Amino acid sequence: MKELFTLEDIHTTLASQPLVVLVLKTQHCGVCEAVQSKVAAMLEPREHITGIYAYMEHAPEVASAFMALTSPVVLVFYEGKEVYRAARFVRMEELEGALNRYEEVMKLP
Secondary structure, three states: EEEOOOOOHHHHHHHOOOOOEEEEEOOHHHHHHHHHHHHHHOOOOOOOOOOEEOOOOOOOOHHHHHOOOOOOEEEEEEOOOEEEEEOOOOHHHHHHHHHHHHHHHHHOO
16 A cells, blocks of 8 residues: 555546545554554455555645545545445455455446
């Protein structure tokens, strides 16, 4: 997963990649680190899914733009639109199911 530092960089990635997972997190948050690590491991064999993350302290406008009221927040975007959101308690099985569904959509002719 790649760290991004500005809202502009995030919007550029969302516009240029078909399927993106964004993790919004805060510093000194053990749960945030664990969630990001699990998401990164989930994305490792899925090279066609772009994984990015941002610290809300480094770019407060990111938290505002994505209405992140807690941390961590995991967002999935398909063709630039938010299609999945999980905050604070992230169920990895549910996230994986959402990714599987959109991977299938991407394969349709």
